[in-house]
Amino acid sequence: MLYLDHAATTPLRPGALVAMEPWLGDGFGNPSGVHSVSRRAKQAMEDARERAAALLGAAHPLDIVFTGGGTGSDNLGVAGPALADGRRGGVVTTAVEHEAVLETARFLERLGCPLRVVPVDGDGIAGPAEVAAAVGEGTAVVSVMAANNETGARQPLSEIADAVRAAGPAVVHTDAVQAFVSEEVTAASTGADLITLASHKFGGPKGVGLLLAPRAVALEPVLHGGGQELGRRSGTHNVAGIVGMVAAMEAAAADRERFRRDVGEARRRFESALAAAVDGLVVSSRRDRLVQHSHLRFPGVSAESLLIVLDGMGLAASAGSACHSGATSASHVMAAMGVGADEAAGAVRFSFGWTTRPGDGDEAATMVLEALEGLQ
Amino acid sequence: MRALVAMSGGVDSSVAAALMMDEGHEVVGATLKQWEGPDGSLPLHGCCTVADAEDARSVAGRLGIRHYVLDYVEAFEERVVAPFAAAYLAGRTPNPCIECNRRVRFRALLDRAAELGCDLLVTGHHARIREDAAGFHLLRAADPRKDQTYVLHMLGQDDLARIRFPVGEMTKDEVRAEAARRGLRTAAKPDSQDLCFIATDHRAFLRDRFAQVDAPGPIVDRDGTEVGRHRGAVGFTVGQRRGLDLALGEPRYVLDVRPADATVVVGRREDLLVDGCRVEAVSWVSGRPPEGGGVEVKVRYRSEPVPARLVPAGHGWEVWFDAPLEAPASGQAAVFSRGDEVLGGGTIEGVLRR
Numbered sequence: 093m094l095y096l097d098h099a100a101t102t103p104l105r106p107g108a109l110v111a112m113e114p115w116l117g118d119g120f121g122n123p124s125g126v127h128s129v130s131r132r133a134k135q136a137m138e139d140a141r142e143r144a145a146a147l148l149g150a151a152h153p154l155d156i157v158f159t160g161g162g163t164g165s166d167n168l169g170v171a172g173p174a175l176a177d178g179r180r181g182g183v184v185t186t187a188v189e190h191e192a193v194l195e196t197a198r199f200l201e202r203l204g205c206p207l208r209v210v211p212v213d214g215d216g217i218a219g220p221a222e223v224a225a226a227v228g229e230g231t232a233v234v235s236v237m238a239a240n241n242e243t244g245a246r247q248p249l250s251e252i253a254d255a256v257r258a259a260g261p262a263v264v265h266t267d268a269v270q271a272f273v274s275e276e277v278t279a280a281s282t283g284a285d286l287i288t289l290a291s292h293k294f295g296g297p298k299g300v301g302l303l304l305a306p307r308a309v310a311l312e313p314v315l316h317g318g319g320q321e322l323g324r325r326s327g328t329h330n331v332a333g334i335v336g337m338v339a340a341m342e343a344a345a346a347d348r349e350r351f352r353r354d355v356g357e358a359r360r361r362f363e364s365a366l367a368a369a370v371d372g373l374v375v376s377s378r379r380d381r382l383v384q385h386s387h388l389r390f391p392g393v394s395a396e397s398l399l400i401v402l403d404g405m406g407l408a409a410s411a412g413s414a415c416h417s418g419a420t421s422a423s424h425v426m427a428a429m430g431v432g433a434d435e436a437a438g439a440v441r442f443s444f445g446w447t448t449r450p451g452d453g454d455e456a457a458t459m460v461l462e463a464l465e466g467l468q
Numbered sequence: 469m470r471a472l473v474a475m476s477g478g479v480d481s482s483v484a485a486a487l488m489m490d491e492g493h494e495v496v497g498a499t500l501k502q503w504e505g506p507d508g509s510l511p512l513h514g515c516c517t518v519a520d521a522e523d524a525r526s527v528a529g530r531l532g533i534r535h536y537v538l539d540y541v542e543a544f545e546e547r548v549v550a551p552f553a554a555a556y557l558a559g560r561t562p563n564p565c566i567e568c569n570r571r572v573r574f575r576a577l578l579d580r581a582a583e584l585g586c587d588l589l590v591t592g593h594h595a596r597i598r599e600d601a602a603g604f605h606l607l608r609a610a611d612p613r614k615d616q617t618y619v620l621h622m623l624g625q626d627d628l629a630r631i632r633f634p635v636g637e638m639t640k641d642e643v644r645a646e647a648a649r650r651g652l653r654t655a656a657k658p659d660s661q662d663l664c665f666i667a668t669d670h671r672a673f674l675r676d677r678f679a680q681v682d683a684p685g686p687i688v689d690r691d692g693t694e695v696g697r698h699r700g701a702v703g704f705t706v707g708q709r710r711g712l713d714l715a716l717g718e719p720r721y722v723l724d725v726r727p728a729d730a731t732v733v734v735g736r737r738e739d740l741l742v743d744g745c746r747v748e749a750v751s752w753v754s755g756r757p758p759e760g761g762g763v764e765v766k767v768r769y770r771s772e773p774v775p776a777r778l779v780p781a782g783h784g785w786e787v788w789f790d791a792p793l794e795a796p797a798s799g800q801a802a803v804f805s806r807g808d809e810v811l812g813g814g815t816i817e818g819v820l821r822r
Contacts, residue, residue: 397583400496400536433542466585 094407094456098445099241099270099385104340105295105446111339112297115332123329124320133331140338147341148287148304149278157303157321158334162269162290164314165303166192166235168325169265169286171200172311173233180204181232182262186218187211187428188245190267193235194424206230215379216245216429224255231262238271238282242425242441244385245377246271253283263309269293269301273344273446274351274383285309289341291333295446296340300333347446355444356383361453362442363388369461376429376439386442389431393438393467401463407456409442470494471632472586474577475528475535477520479647479654480592480635482527486650487634488590489531496586497528497535502544502572527652538580540572547571553677559725560799561705563619563769570622578630589631595620595810596636597628604628606753606810611639618769621803621813622751674702685730687712690723690739701727706797707740723795741792742819744776747802748784750814758811763804765789767796767816773805786820795819 095103114136121133138153145153159165170193174181183197187209194209201207208226212218218236227234234256239246253264265286268277273294277287287304291297305311305324317326344351363386367373376387390398395411402409426436442456473485475497488495499521521537528535548568555562574589581589593616594609603625609615623631635643640659647655675682687696696714698704704711708722712734721740724733745767752758757778764773765787775790787802796802796816803813 394583396536396538397580400534400584403534404496467583 094452094459095447096442096444096452096456097408097410098448099244099293099441099443100410101292101298102273102295102445103447104297104336105343107343108296108336108340112332112336115335119331121331123331124318133329137329137331137334140335144302144338144341147278147345149280150304151279151306154322155304155306157305157324158329159301159303159325160327160330161299161301162190162267162288162293163192163301164325165288165290165301166190166265166267167196167314168311169267169288169303169305170196170233170235171314172305172324173263173265173286173309174200174205175203175312176232176310177312179232180206182206182208182228182230184208184210184223184226184231184234184256184262186223186236186247188216188218188240188425189235189237190241190269193237193267197235205232212245212428214430215377216240216243216425217377217380218247218252220248220251220255223252224259227256227259227262229260231260233263233265235265235267238266238268238275238277239382239385240377240425241270242385242423243377243387243429244270244382244443246275246380246382250281250283270382270385272341274348274355276345276348279304291337291340294340294344296337297333300330300337302337344446351446352383354450355448357450358444358448358453358456359383359386361450362386362457363453365454365457366460370464374435376431384444384448386444388440388442389435390438390440390464391435393464395438395440397467398438398440398460398463401466402459405459405463407459407463409440411440469587470496470585471588471590472577472581472584473497473533473590474573474592475499475524476592477517477523477527477654477657478592478659479652479657480594480643481524482592482652482654483638483643483646483650484590484592484632484634485527485533486531486646486652488588488632489533493588495531495533495590496584497524497531497533498577498580499524499535499537500540500544500573500577501537502540502548502568504541523654523657527654530650530652540576543576544568544572553674555799556674556702557678557727559701559727561797562799563801565769566619566622566801569619574623574627574631578627581630587630591631591633592635593620593633594636594640595633597631597633603754607636608805608808608810610637614640617805617810618766618801618803618813621753621801621810624751624753625755628753675700678702683730685732687714687732687734690733690735695720695734698732701725701730701732704732706795740794742789742795743792743822744786744788744820745796745802746781746784746817746820747787747814748817750785750812752812753810754812758804758806763806763811766803766805767793767800773803778804784814784817788820 121129123134123137141153141156144156174183183200183205185197197207210218210223210226236247236252264284266282266284267288269290272289290301311324313324315326320326372391374389471488471493475481525535548564552562552564577589594614595617596607598605608617682700684699686694687698688694704722704725706722714720720734723735761778765776766773777788779786798816800816801813802816804811
């Protein structure tokens with residue numbers, strides 16, 4: 093199986109698995125307790141928190157909120173500031189955000205928070221001036237992703253953060269779920285106040301994530317309960333997950349240079365072989381995108397059929413966004429980029445990852461060309 | 469050969485997939501997503517629900533075959549839902565299941581099968597296909613109570629050459645026993661009644677889309693005398709007795725529905741009897757009309773075929789029943805057969821009286 097769906101999820105890094113094992117065995121304790129079993133788990137978790145804080149340039153370890161994943165972090169990162177202090181603060185976001193942000197924003201709108209959704213250009217990129225123009229006095233939070241999950245398009249995040257700060261007092265949140273594995277993501281590099289990460293996108297286990305959230309930023313909790321994480325995210329801690337995630341963060345951060353080199357080479361070979369052979373092939377967001385995404389629009393091809401044929405040949409990729417049933421549905425990202433429904437129906441995302449070797453690009457291109465031949 | 473199996477999540481298509489594997493074919497399972505809520509989710513009730521898709525996935529997993537959910541939401545809307553709504557507003561009683569089979573399930577899936585390099589399209593319909601020197605014949609199912617040829621009459625020679633109905637030779641009980649024997653979780657699943665969400669509550673469905681569904685109007689006798697009022701003509705069906713809310717001493721039946729002037733015409737049961745119907749958009753399984761005009765015709769899904777005579781008329785056919793029949797509804801299918809063999813069919817466009 094040639095796995096080119098790393099943007100959906102990527103294999104666990106060996107170091108993460110090793111780091112987790114003790115906490116799935118003897119170290120089973122609930123960190124919120126007084127005895128030695130708890131203390132041991134608590135120590136492991138707080139050690140992980142310190143290391144995560146260091147990696148993200150957080151001012152203090154307690155500025156890291158552990159969550160149940162990217163969706164939980166996005167919900168807290170958007171709803172938290174909007175609803176803080178009993179307000180119905182305004183929300184500004186872009187049309188290409190992940191559903192975890194967009195649907196949270198729409199939910200907040202139903203609760204009475206004014207919502208402005210900023211359009212993007214044909215590359216899926218929002219302009220700092222457009223985002224700033226949407227910010228008003230009542231705006232509580234501006235959420236702009238670091239890079240898009242479908243196309244890999246990178247937003248000019250620090251320019252956007254600067255422009256937003258000049259326009260008003262809003263909190264800036266960014267979903268950096270896709271970016272972290274290949275790019276430096278810190279408070280300073282993004283300019284954001286709040287940063288969402290999802291463990292399984294960079295080689296950690298599923299079901300755990302974090303939100304960088306300085307304690308000075310008031311957050312209304314989304315999950316209510318025992319008051320863990322300074323009351324910002326209740327729920328018994330997933331100690332093994334947290335430890336595994338942070339081990340994977342460190343592994344990913346240390347591996348970024350090699351990742352960019354190998355993945356960049358694989359993608360270069362993949363795209364140049366396809367571009368030479370496929371008439372009218374469009375590479376989405378070519379202007380500025382992450383190194384691991386290759387979102388391709390094949391004219392006159394059904395992405396659904398192409399994916400099925402590729403799956404049969406042993407190549408895993410994806411199209412649009414998968415829903416519960418597994419059907420591929422029309423992409424709001426393509427629509428926001430002004431891509432017509434017919435063209436969007438021929439869009440496939442190939443995403444490379446930390447297990448990709450440069451030669452995978454050649455092999456993948458050969459398989460795609462063979463699949464396309466069968467489809468005509 | 470490689471076979472694409474349309475897996476609805478029901479027991480019939482589950483067993484169909486298993487039987488194709490027994491025959492040594494490479495089997496790929498596909499479930500159609502035809503309808504979604506505003507949030508993109510599958511419907512929770514009726515046909516083609518998210519639970520059905522999950523059942524199909526489970527069965528495919530148990531059988532060890534690849535399974536995909538294919539998005540036909542747009543095609544279903546364009547080719548089935550919109551024409552259904554338009555026909556209903558025009559006072560007809562369209563059959564969405566037939567249009568769905570004709571224009572989505574078989575048409576789109578035959579195309580898809582070809583695109584995916586599949587030689588065969590397999591479904592769990594209860595029907596049989598026989599091949600002889602004259603070509604392919606469509607025959608009623610071995611289990612007459614489960615026969616589904618009424619909704620398959622539009623298939624032609626090119627279609628039947630590439631289609632398999634593996635459970636057509638089995639009774640429903642045999643199908644269930646086979647599913648149970650293989651440990652498939654659909655073994656005891658209730659039948660879907662072949663009705664999709666539109667048919668199960670079409671009035672609510674139409675009301676969501678069209679304000680005029682609720683336009684009140686008169687209920688009149690055959691001579692035009694108003695005998696009552698209704699709260700919306702759309703949704704009444706010719707032959708219907710219940711729901712008229714009339715107090716005339718004897719039962720009245722709907723004879724005609726005219727949404728254009730919001731009028732429902734009613735009469736006595738004997739007024740409902742007609743001698744024939746006009747049928748258009750006729751297709752023949754063999755590609756040609758049958759020799760001689762004598763056939764049996766079925767004008768509703770749940771009714772027995774009755775003897776009739778076919779007479780060519782313009783672009784379509786006049787179908788004269790041997791004995792008067794309760795008027796069939798325009799928009800429903802008339803399906804012609806001789807014995808077990810289904811010859812073809814078309815859409816009823818009006819009734820005939822001698």
